[in-house]
Every structure is written in structure tokens, then in C-alpha cells.
Amino acid sequence: MLNKFLVIVTISLILNISEVLSSEDIPILVIAPSKKPQSISTVGTSVVVLDEKFLQNTNEYFLGDVLASNTTSANFFQNGGHGSTSAIQLRGLPKRYSTVYIDGVKMSDPSSVSGDYDFNHILTSQISRVEILKGNQSSVYGSGAIGGTINITTKKGQLGKQSGVTFNTGSHKTNNYSLSYSGADETKNYYVGFERFQTEGLSAMTHNNEKDGYKNNSITANYGKFLSDKLNLNTNLRISETNKQYDKEVTSSSTTHNEEEDGVQASGNISLEYKMNKKFTNTVSIGNTYIKRVYQAAPGSGNTQKDNYYGDRYSYSYKGNYNYNLDNSFVFGIEREDDHIGYNANATGKKDESYYTTSSYFDFQKRINKNIFATVGSRFDDNSVAGNEEAHRASLAYLFDDKSTKIKSSYGTGFRFPSLYEMYFVYAANSNSLPFVKAENSKSFDIGIEKSFLDRSLNLDLTYFNLSYDNLLEGWKNNNSSGAAYTTQNSDGIVKSQGLELTSSFKFSDNLEFGMNYTYTSTYDGAEADDPNRNQSYTNNQMVRVPRNLINFQTRFISPNDDNLSFVLNSKWSDTARDYGNGNRTYNDEMIDDYFVNDLLIKYNLWDTYNLFFNITNVFDEKYETVRDYSQMDRSFNIGLKRVY
Numbered sequence: 001m002l003n004k005f006l007v008i009v010t011i012s013l014i015l016n017i018s019e020v021l022s023s024e025d026i027p028i029l030v031i032a033p034s035k036k037p038q039s040i041s042t043v044g045t046s047v048v049v050l051d052e053k054f055l056q057n058t059n060e061y062f063l064g065d066v067l068a069s070n071t072t073s074a075n076f077f078q079n080g081g082h083g084s085t086s087a088i089q090l091r092g093l094p095k096r097y098s099t100v101y102i103d104g105v106k107m108s109d110p111s112s113v114s115g116d117y118d119f120n121h122i123l124t125s126q127i128s129r130v131e132i133l134k135g136n137q138s139s140v141y142g143s144g145a146i147g148g149t150i151n152i153t154t155k156k157g158q159l160g161k162q163s164g165v166t167f168n169t170g171s172h173k174t175n176n177y178s179l180s181y182s183g184a185d186e187t188k189n190y191y192v193g194f195e196r197f198q199t200e201g202l203s204a205m206t207h208n209n210e211k212d213g214y215k216n217n218s219i220t221a222n223y224g225k226f227l228s229d230k231l232n233l234n235t236n237l238r239i240s241e242t243n244k245q246y247d248k249e250v251t252s253s254s255t256t257h258n259e260e261e262d263g264v265q266a267s268g269n270i271s272l273e274y275k276m277n278k279k280f281t282n283t284v285s286i287g288n289t290y291i292k293r294v295y296q297a298a299p300g301s302g303n304t305q306k307d308n309y310y311g312d313r314y315s316y317s318y319k320g321n322y323n324y325n326l327d328n329s330f331v332f333g334i335e336r337e338d339d340h341i342g343y344n345a346n347a348t349g350k351k352d353e354s355y356y357t358t359s360s361y362f363d364f365q366k367r368i369n370k371n372i373f374a375t376v377g378s379r380f381d382d383n384s385v386a387g388n389e390e391a392h393r394a395s396l397a398y399l400f401d402d403k404s405t406k407i408k409s410s411y412g413t414g415f416r417f418p419s420l421y422e423m424y425f426v427y428a429a430n431s432n433s434l435p436f437v438k439a440e441n442s443k444s445f446d447i448g449i450e451k452s453f454l455d456r457s458l459n460l461d462l463t464y465f466n467l468s469y470d471n472l473l474e475g476w477k478n479n480n481s482s483g484a485a486y487t488t489q490n491s492d493g494i495v496k497s498q499g500l501e502l503t504s505s506f507k508f509s510d511n512l513e514f515g516m517n518y519t520y521t522s523t524y525d526g527a528e529a530d531d532p533n534r535n536q537s538y539t540n541n542q543m544v545r546v547p548r549n550l551i552n553f554q555t556r557f558i559s560p561n562d563d564n565l566s567f568v569l570n571s572k573w574s575d576t577a578r579d580y581g582n583g584n585r586t587y588n589d590e591m592i593d594d595y596f597v598n599d600l601l602i603k604y605n606l607w608d609t610y611n612l613f614f615n616i617t618n619v620f621d622e623k624y625e626t627v628r629d630y631s632q633m634d635r636s637f638n639i640g641l642k643r644v645y
Helices: 002-016 052-056 063-069 420-424 526-530
Strands: 047-050 074-078 086-090 098-102 127-134 148-154 160-170 174-184 188-199 214-226 231-246 259-275 280-296 306-325 328-345 349-367 372-383 387-399 405-416 440-453 458-470 473-480 483-490 495-507 512-524 549-558 565-574 577-579 590-592 595-606 610-617 636-643
Touching: 052 127, 063 074, 063 086, 063 127, 063 565, 086 098, 174 636, 328 420, 349 420, 405 458
Parallel strands: 098 148
Antiparallel strands: 047 127, 074 086, 127 148, 160 174, 160 636, 174 188, 188 214, 214 231, 231 259, 259 280, 280 306, 306 328, 328 349, 349 372, 372 387, 387 405, 405 440, 440 458, 458 495, 473 483, 495 512, 512 549, 549 565, 565 595, 577 590, 595 610, 610 636
16 A cells, blocks of 8 residues: 555656645635645535624534524434434435544544534634535545534634633523633734533423433643744644433333433544755644544433443644645555544443554645646545545536636545444344444535626535445344344445535625525435345335435524624424334334524624624424434523634
8 A cells, every 4th residue: 555655656656746826815714625725716615604793693502503594504403402313414424424533533432323523512702714615535544534524713813812701691591701812923822712601401201291401611722933944833632521301212012211311522643744845845744533432321211320432533634735836736645543432331241442543645736727626535544444435536626707606616536444343233132243344435526506696696506416436334133043133234225315505695785694505415224125024115224314305494684773782593494204114224204394483693792893683593382303203402591702813
């Protein structure tokens, strides 16, 4: 693999020695597509950017709620109220097919069943930017980045010194406050933020009335230092300590509620950046993710055992960036990830497993002429258990002379290695053998057009996508001498997803703006078609929790009489979706009804740096579900003060 990587680097560097042109239009810089700054107008991949200004104009406690209520073309679902298990779906795929990074650290949970990431603990006050890449991103981001990648950046210090405070109080005995101190000068920048959230909550499940509370204490710290004119040091640390009550799935034979989970979610990274010259930058990084979950049965249940789950990941990387200019660059790197999990649980007993993955990749960006921008990239991964996989990507953007129209397209292949859980865990008392499992593989294609009208007052973005993946990892029933064991195996099914994403924004005047996003998704769940245990009478193969139609609206109004007063209305309509029924994977027609919800934010600017706000969630008190039998927030209120800088 190393020899293959060196050949690619050599060839690409030769190709890069040519006449170059610089971008004349740099409206927004994005990092995520190629792990380097790039003008969004030249990107052939579908990208959504939520910058700090956008996040400041929301009043959601959690980042997941921001993604759910705004025009991001992403489907979001949650098992109850604040703090409950939540997930994001990109392009109709389950949550395990999207990777999440915070400050460059991969956040997927090594100890979870499929190695996915739970959004329920990310509070918004310490977040400065979110970039959402859609479609296959495995060529840059490796295993799991089939539906897309979400890159989250926490706040950094700005020139001078700043201190801030935010306070919210609202329905369900909810209280939230944050404190921060930050600053920067010619040689360094720093940021320290603390946030606490606490709520009495509501019942996670719809058929009982007890409260499921939630607590979250989070700390974020970032520090950057110019050690010399060529050497930079950057460090970041994020820790969340949580406690939540939740309701287990309830069947006809079980009515247990109010289990508890104590959790820790921590991530950190230290990197050294060496600028060899104006064009060539080298970066070495060491990162760590640690997630721990401790489950306690409901008080009075008679079960005093605590189930402990933890996972950690150490990552080591080198990245080289040979950057002729903004539009012509060559990024390459090598990485290693060490994943480890430990369980001490009633269902699985004691387990301790690990594997490692070594990787090499490159991404070559070239401005072919004044209108055409191309990107090609490849990645080669070697997993110590699952073997070798590779991924490739090519994208093309054609930017018209007037910069008001862009045609974009991308094609990529991807993969997802089995999680440690999928590789090693068996639900049977005496079973100690597992079938060999291999990586899932995917292909994706998209094509779209971005168009501006009326001097950029009206903007449209229309994209068609088509993707599929095979070698699906599914839970199968395996009868052996020790009894029935549930293991993971690769099936013959093929999952297909295709659809349309339409995003528009219209600035009617300085006081009135509209935004809209419509997504149509048609999926075929080949896993179900291939599963001999499914209900044979079931014919609708739309994947679970994926509505065919999803629409988000946003209306922003600034009072013409007082420009300090503004109103933001977020509206969302979701089509019906199917789900598993009765807490079991039966593939029956268990449907989630369509719903229409509205959230209203009223904001008033105080002085230069503070906002007074009043928020109404679910204005019309819509009763709805995103996961069958699990509650969503009723009509709720909160009021607070926020520092903006």
C-alpha cells in the first residue's frame, strides 16, 4: 500500500507543475471537501455551511435541533425529548453511513452497535461552524462516509479579549447557561467555554406520563500558538458529562420505564503545522475520542447491576498540502486509527476488543480553465481484521462567466468497515464463533445546478442524487449447537437511494427573507428483501424513518420601525414514514404519521453585543413522532439573554 501511495504522490506532483490560475470569486471558504480552504463557488460536491452568524440567529439548545429545523436537506429523528438518542440521515441512509468530526477528531462511538454517533449531547453555544458534505466522502474521510460527512468547528479566540454569558429558562423546568472567555493577539489565540443544561423533561415514550430528565455539563477549550514564523501549535479539548433518564422499548410483557444513563463524551487533538514555504505545509496530529455509558435499571425494579460500555479511539496523522493557490492544490496524507471497546453488561458479559486501520489518501484540485474546476482523489485503507478497501472520487464544477450559475457533479465509491460490535458480539450464552464479515461497499453519483437571479437576491440549488451499497451488514439468526445466536453477517441485499434536493432563498427586502428546502427520497431496502425472516406480505421497501417528502421553511423579518427587533419562523413538514413495530424488527406496516411543526423566535438586540430572545417551540402543539412510540416536544417556551461577538 505504501508503494502505491508513493507512486500516486509522485505522479500527482508532476501533474501539479503547470500553469495555474487563481480564483476571482471567494464568497465562502470551506475546509471539508478536501481538508483545505477552498472557494465554495468552485466545489463540485454538495455542501451546506452553517456559519457562526447563522448559529447565533437560532435559539436551539442542541445542534441536532438546529439541523432538524433548518434548511439542510437532512432528516433528523429522536427517541424522545432533550437529551434522548438522536441521529441524522443524509440522502436516505441510516445514521451509521455518515461520519462526524469535531475540530478534526472523528466522533463516531466505537462502543455502539454500528459505530455511529449520537447527536444528543452537542450544545450549540460553543459551536462556530458546521459544514455538511453530501454523498460519498470515503476518498477523504474513510470508513462510514457513504451518505456524507459533518464537520463541526468549535469557537476560537478573536482579536482582543472577550467574555460572554448566555442564560435561558423555559418550560419543563429547563435551565441553560454558558460562560466563556476568549481572546487573541499576534502570537496566540485561546477560548474556554462552560455550558450547563438541565431539564425535568417529558416522557420519552408516548403511552406514559412520567418525566424523563436530562443534565449536561460541557467544557470546550482551544489554544493556538505561533511558535515561530513557520511553526504553529493548535490544541483543542471538549468534554461533556451527562445524565439522562429514558424509557426502554415496551412490549406486551414489559412496562419498565425510567432507566438511567450516565455518560462521558470527550475528544481532544494536538497538531503541529510546519510551513516549509509559502506553498507547502505539513501537519502532524494526534487525536483521541473517549465515550463511556453506564446504564442503571429503573429504581424498584430489583435489578441493581450497572451495564458499562466504553470505547476509545486514538488517531495519528500526517497531512501535506502543496497549495499553488486557492484553486490548484494537492493534499495527501497517511493516518492510523486504533479503536478499542470494553463491555461489562448483562446481555453480552465482559468483552474487550480492538482493531486498527492504516490509511493513505490524496486529493488533487485543478482549475482546468477560467470556468472549469476539477477534483480527483483516492484512499487506501487496511483494517487489521476486515482487510483492505479503497475509495475514489471525482467532481467537476463549471462556473459561468457572470458567476451567477454553476453546474456541479460528482461520482464516488466508498466503504464502511464492520464495527467492533458487529465483528465480535454474539447474543447467546455459550456461542463463541462468528462468521467472517467484510466491509460494505457503495457507489454514488449526483448532478446539480446553482443559479442566482435578481442581483443574487434569489438563489436556487437543485441536485439529483443516486447511490447504492452492498455487502450489507445485518443481524441474522444463526442456529447452532448451543442454541439460537444472533450474529452479524453480510447479506446479498443491495440498498438503493435516489432523490432530489431543492434549496432556495429569497431576499425580498432588507427586512424580509425567505428560505426553503425540499427533499424527495426514494429508497429500496435490499436488506429487508433479502431477509428470510421478514414479513413476506410487506411490499413497501422504503427504508425506516425516511420520509419520501420533507420540506423546511424559514421566514426572517426585521421590524421596519426598530431594526433591533426581529422574528424568525421555522416550519417543517414531513411525509409519512415507516418504522419497526412493537420494539421488534418485524418489517410490518408500522407507520409514522406525517406532521407539520412550527418554531418561532423573537429577538431584540440590546446594546452592541447582547440579544434578548423569546422562543416558542411547536407553536401549535402538534402531537407527532419521528421514532414510533417516542414523544417529541410539545408547545414549549424559553426566554433568555445571549452574548454575540
